[in-house]
Amino acid sequence: MNPKVSVILTSYNKPQTVWKAIESVLKQTLQEWELFIMDDASNEDTTTIIKKYSIDNRVHYYNSHIDDQDRYKKTRYAVLINQAIPLTTGKYLSYLTDDTEYLPTRLKEMVNYLDRNSNIGIVYSGQMIRYVDSELKLISEKIRKPDGILKRAANRVDHCSVMHTRNIADQVFQKYRSYWDDNPKYWHNGDAAFWSRLNMFQSFYPINKVLDISYKTPYSFQKLNAYLPRKIPDGILVKGISSETYLIDQQKRRQIKDEMFGRLKYDRKKIVTLPDPVLFKYSCGDPINDKIFENQTIPNQLLVKEENSSDIFFIQDNKKRLLLNQRTIKKFQFKLKDIVQLNKNVIEQIPNGPPIDHNLSPHARLPDGVLFKEGSTYFLSDNNTLHSISSVVLKKLQFPLNEFVQLTRGERLFFKQGEPLNFVLFQ
Ligand code: UDP
Ligand code: MG
Numbered sequence: 001m002n003p004k005v006s007v008i009l010t011s012y013n014k015p016q017t018v019w020k021a022i023e024s025v026l027k028q029t030l031q032e033w034e035l036f037i038m039d040d041a042s043n044e045d046t047t048t049i050i051k052k053y054s055i056d057n058r059v060h061y062y063n064s065h066i067d068d069q070d071r072y073k074k075t076r077y078a079v080l081i082n083q084a085i086p087l088t089t090g091k092y093l094s095y096l097t098d099d100t101e102y103l104p105t106r107l108k109e110m111v112n113y114l115d116r117n118s119n120i121g122i123v124y125s126g127q128m129i130r131y132v133d134s135e136l137k138l139i140s141e142k143i144r145k146p147d148g149i150l151k152r153a154a155n156r157v158d159h160c161s162v163m164h165t166r167n168i169a170d171q172v173f174q175k176y177r178s179y180w181d182d183n184p185k186y187w188h189n190g191d192a193a194f195w196s197r198l199n200m201f202q203s204f205y206p207i208n209k210v211l212d213i214s215y216k217t218p219y220s221f222q223k224l225n226a227y228l229p230r231k232i233p234d235g236i237l238v239k240g241i242s243s244e245t246y247l248i249d250q251q252k253r254r255q256i257k258d259e260m261f262g263r264l265k266y267d268r269k270k271i272v273t274l275p276d277p278v279l280f281k282y283s284c285g286d287p288i289n290d291k292i293f294e295n296q297t298i299p300n301q302l303l304v305k306e307e308n309s310s311d312i313f314f315i316q317d318n319k320k321r322l323l324l325n326q327r328t329i330k331k332f333q334f335k336l337k338d339i340v341q342l343n344k345n346v347i348e349q350i351p352n353g354p355p356i357d358h359n360l361s362p363h364a365r366l367p368d369g370v371l372f373k374e375g376s377t378y379f380l381s382d383n384n385t386l387h388s389i390s391s392v393v394l395k396k397l398q399f400p401l402n403e404f405v406q407l408t409r410g411e412r413l414f415f416k417q418g419e420p421l422n423f424v425l426f427q
Contacts, residue, residue, distance in 0.1 A: 003058070004032040004111050005163065006088030007096055010077040011037060013241050013276070014098040015045040016136055017215055022053050024101035030108040034090060035059045038080035041066045043242070060087070071277040075190045077159075078180035085169060085179050092163050095191075099215045100160040106211040110163040113207055121168040122204045124150070124157045125211035134218050146206035153204040154192035160212045162191075164198060172197045187277070188222060224275040227396035229389070229421040232282070233380055235301040235369035236397055237271045240279040245271055249300050252285030260288050264302060265338045270398040293346055301369045303339045306347045312339060314367050319353030321367070327358035332370050332405055360411040373404040374412050385418040393423050 007025055011018050025035050037050055041064050054061045064080060081095065092114060096102065110123050127144040150156060173179055176197060186193040195204070216223070219241055232238065232248050237256070239245045246253035247266075261268060286296050298304065302315045312329070313320035323329055329336070354365050366381040371394070373379070378394060378401075379386040391401055 002032075003034040003090045004030065005034075005092045005094055005107050006084075006090035007033055007035045007094050007107075008081050008084045008088070009035060009037050009096040009098065010040065010080045011042060011046065011050060011098040012040040012076070013042045013046050015043075015049055017217075018046060018098040019049050020101045020215075021096055021098050022050070022059075024103075024106075025096070026053075026056065027104050028102065028107045029104050030111055033058060033107055034088065036084045036088060037061045038077075038084050039063045040071075040076050040080060041068075062087075068276070068280040069283065072281045073184060074182040075180075075184055075187045076182075076277065078182035078186070078190045078194075081180050082178055082182065088166075090166065092165055093169055094163040095159050097160055097214075099217065099220065100158075100212055102160070102212050103210065107163075109207055109209065109211060113205070114163065114165065117205075120205050121202045122153075122162065122164040122198055123207055124153065124162045124204045125207045125209055127158050127161045128210050128213040129216060130213060131216045136215065136217070143210055146208055148206060150199075150204040150206075152199055153195040154199070155189060157191075157195060157204060158212075158214060159191035160214060162195070162204070168198060168201055171201050175200065188225060219273070221275045224273055225278065227392045227423040228274065228278065229393050229397075230424045231421070232272075232274070232278075233369065233382060233387075233397070233421065237266060238274050238279060239271055240274055240276040246279075246282075247288060247299055248282060249285055251282065253279065253282040254285040254299065255287045257287065257289040260290075260292075264288070264299065264340055272396065272398055293342065298342075298346075298350060301367075303334055304342050304347065305339050306344050307341050308344075313347070313350075314356055315350070316353055316368050318351070320347065320350040321353040322355040324355050324357050328356050331358040332356070332367055333403060360407075360414060362414045364414065366415065371399055371404045372407040372412075374407040374409060378404065379407070379412070380421060381415075382418065385416045386412060387418040387421045389421040390423070393421055396423070 009021055035058060039047060039050055050061060053059050092111060113123050114120060124146060126146050128141060129144060130141045131139045133139055147156060169179055180190060181193045234248050234250060236248045237245060238248060245256050247256055288299055292298050297318050298315050300315050303312060304315060305312045312323045314323060356367055357364060365384050368382050370381045371378060378389050380389045394401055
């Protein structure tokens with residue numbers, strides 16, 4: 001017998017919650033379902049949990065084996081759902097993410113509604129949203145109530161609160177040549193993009209009950225992606241969901257070995273957690289470990305000095321730039337506590353770059369990664385160019401907003417202005 005409903009669960013590295021999502025399907029009061037677990041090449045912690053459920057012959061498991069560096073190119077869950085739909089056999093389709101659980105009557109109530117109203121092709125329900133900490137402890141909760149018959153459901157109904165007929169999905173496919181739009185610009189709201197397609201054919205009909213619970217963790221994509229600029233500037237410390245930390249250096253990510261934090265005066269409080277698909281956009285550069293003191297490239301934007309000399313250098317473009325005097329340190333707000341001591345022979349090996357003067361003149365070459373402010377506008381220097389940057393982006397990137405170099409308009413005009421580092425909704 002064919003199942004009534006095909007549930008498509010998309011999964012990526014959520015070992016703490018993915019089992020709840022799966023078990024919530026197993027516990028449904030309606031029996032005639034099939035579950036497609038579409039795993040996006042998760043870590044072992046996650047796949048070990050998921051695979052346990054394959055013994056149930058209603059559960060089908062697929063692994064995308066996507067390479068990490070390709071992750072950001074498409075909206076991954078849209079890709080996975082598009083792969084799943086042709087494999088499914090149910091009359092109705094329903095979606096689930098790995099941080100959401102259906103309440104036990106979810107499938108039965110929606111199936112009954114669609115069965116009874118053969119002219120209706122799309123139903124949706126209310127949702128309980130639970131904000132939790134990294135240990136899943138409840139911080140607060142709220143209910144997203146259904147809001148009548150929706151001609152425009154985009155951004156008003158969650159991914160996990162909808163059921164529709166296969167028939168209407170086929171109509172979408174005929175019109176758009178795909179089901180879900182996997183363009184990466186919809187990563188933050190791929191469900192909304194699909195609801196707009198569905199709405200071309202029909203309205204969404206409400207079931208006035210909460211039928212699923214969604215957990216918002218500190219690691220949810222929406223949260224991590226908020227206020228990120230399209231390009232993470234050099235000099236920012238970043239990590240993804242796993243514990244490895246990296247420095248963005250010449251637009252590559254260089255893994256920082258734990259013991260190097262203290263030695264290079266990096267501040268763990270400044271690490272920015274990125275969604276993995278964004279982190280993996282940056283290819284791997286040389287790791288930052290003991291070897292940098294021998295022959296590997298010293299990270300850029302570091303302040304260094306030799307043990308027995310008073311000369312202080314700023315590393316930029318893999319060269320050392322001498323700070324010409326005390327006023328240079330003051331001008332650019334370099335901090336003495338950030339200076340890293342190096343051996344004479346290590347310093348000598350680093351080629352010389354142009355020295356840094358405290359004077360801002362048309363001939364000056366700015367140090368990279370310095371925050372400037374003119375009037376109420378912030379600018380970040382990179383490659384002798386000033387990029388305007390908004391305060392929400394600065395906060396996201398862990399810049400203290402009160403530490404900046406004051407700039408006059410005249411001084412600003414000495415330098416090229418680059419693309420603003422505004423936040424984007426997609427990467
Ligand atoms: N996802 C995916 N591949 C990835 C990242 C995420 O398939 O590389 C899936 C994830 O398993 C989930 C959906 O995309 O089913 C939405 O992700 P998430 O829950 O992190 O986003 P948010 O809840 O913040 O929208
Ligand atoms: Mg989610």
